Amino acid sequence: MAIDGLNFEHDVLLAPYTTYRIGGPADLFLHARNEEELVAGITYAREHNLSWFLLGTGANILIGDGGFRGLVIHNEADGIVFDGARVTAASGVTIAELIHQSATRNLSGFEHFAGIPSSVGGAIWQNLHFLAPDRVNTLFIESIVESARVLLANGEIVDVDRDWFAFGYDDSRLHHEEIVVLDVTFLLTPSTRAAIEAQAEANLAWRAERQPPVEIYPSCGSVFKKIAGIGAGRLVDGAGLKGYRIGGVHVSEKHANFLVNTDGGSARDVTDLVRHIQSTVKAHSGYDLEMEIRCIGEFV
Ligand SMILES: Cc1cc2nc3c(=O)[nH]c(=O)nc-3n(C[C@H](O)[C@H](O)[C@H](O)COP(=O)(O)OP(=O)(O)OC[C@H]3O[C@@H](n4cnc5c(N)ncnc54)[C@H](O)[C@@H]3O)c2cc1C
Structure with a gap:
């Protein structure tokens, strides 16, 4: 129509x-x-x-x-424009595409997020993050954001800078206002293609060892919010829930904060499993686990 x-x-x-x-x-x-x-x-x-x-x-x-x-x-809005060490990408471009395109131009920055499914818009919404190469600190996408164009709730399109987004952990201004990211300009760092690809490979290997591959085990990544110093996944594991299944969805054996849909599961299976995990972990360790993913639409 x-x-x-x-x-x-x-x-x-x-x-x-x-x-x-x-x-x-x-x-x-x-x-x-x-x-x-x-x-x-x-x-x-x-x-x-x-x-x-x-x-x-x-x-x-x-x-x-x-x-x-x-x-x-x-x-599905695409378009990537390089200008020296700067790259402007439409909000529908994937981070995987940006890793590839910037590596071929010897520009470093995106490879730290290798293996994370995301559009540019979703990455800004979430302040995409992953462990730094030292595997101690965390790198956030905000560190390479320079500016952006956004559509406001009143229909205006404006240019904004990084601070405007008020980035936090799993948070940005987009969580609190009806704002749509149209494109983002990132400032990258000159490096070599070999170093960039080596870092991307190291991150993919780190993931492969610790997380279920999304192509075989459909998931949404971590379901529960981080609990500083403890780890939500460790609490789920500690409560003996690895492998626990409801319908087509079960707690990954590899990473207990991943609930994987291997058998045609439903949203109901996920939410029932989430509730079961929350009450079991509460009874076992006293911690309250909060969901970090966004629930959309009608839950029946
Ligand atoms: C296997 C796996 C591993 C993961 N690992 C990580 C990880 O290591 N680190 C991490 O941070 N995340 C991780 N995630 C979560 C996920 O990849 C990120 O949150 C990602 O940024 C989501 O982007 P998306 O395009 O899929 O957003 P969507 O899921 O499609 O949308 C998420 C939210 O962003 C909003 N949004 C999307 N585009 C725009 C836009 N243009 N303007 C305004 N709002 C917009 C949507 O409306 C929605 O509210 C993982 C997920 C999976 C499946």
């Missing part, structure tokens, strides 16, 4: 657009192939008082089995 030049689709199953492979249908769905379509889709939803949700690579969300009543916009 084309409206205002936008090709809306009806009743589109959302599961294939998430790394969990879970989620019911969206009433309306739009592939936003560029910034114009992204802005037009959001403007359409706002003008028609439609609920809407912007989906990146779907790696940090759990979509309910009942799906989404309203418009889901899949961000």
Whole structure:
């Protein structure tokens, strides 16, 4: 159905657009192939008082089995422009693509996030992070952000700098206001392709040893928020829950903060398993585990 030049689709199953492979249908769905379509889709939803949700690579969300009543916009806006050590990327570009493109230009920065499924927009929303090469400190995407263009709730498009985002741990201004990132300019550091690729390989190897590969074990990464100095995964493991299963979803044997959907599980399986883990860990160690992923749509 084309409206205002936008090709809306009806009743589109959302599961294939998430790394969990879970989620019911969206009433309306739009592939936003560029910034114009992204802005037009959001403007359409706002003008028609439609609920809407912007989906990146779907790696940090759990979509309910009942799906989404309203418009889901899949961000496919691409475009990467290099200017010396700076790179400006549209918000639908993946971090994997940026690692590849910047490595070929001997520019370092993105390789620290190798193996993490993310769009640029999702990375800013979350303040994407991973262990630094020393495996002690944490590196955040904010460290390479220089500026961005964003669409505000009032429809204005403005240029902003890094501080504007008020980045925190798993947090940015995007969690608290209806803001859409359109593109981001990153400032990278000159290096060599060999060093960049070696760091990316080291990170992938670190992950392969400790985390279930998402291609075989669909997941959303860590489900519970970090508990400083203890580790949510360790609490789940300590409560004897590795391998514990509800329906098609179970606690990964490799990393107890990953709930993996290996057998056609549902959002209900995930939320039931989350509740079981929370009460078992509370009884076992006294800690309250909080979910860090975002739940979207109707949970039945
Ligand atoms: C196997 C696995 C490992 C992971 N490991 C890590 C890790 O090491 N570190 C880490 O930080 N995360 C990790 N994650 C979580 C996930 O990869 C990140 O949170 C990622 O940044 C999510 O990006 P996305 O594009 O998938 O966002 P989505 O899940 O699609 O969306 C997440 C939120 O961002 C919002 N959003 C998306 N685009 C925009 C935009 N343009 N403007 C405004 N808001 C937007 C969405 O509306 C939504 O609210 C992991 C996930 C998996 C599956």
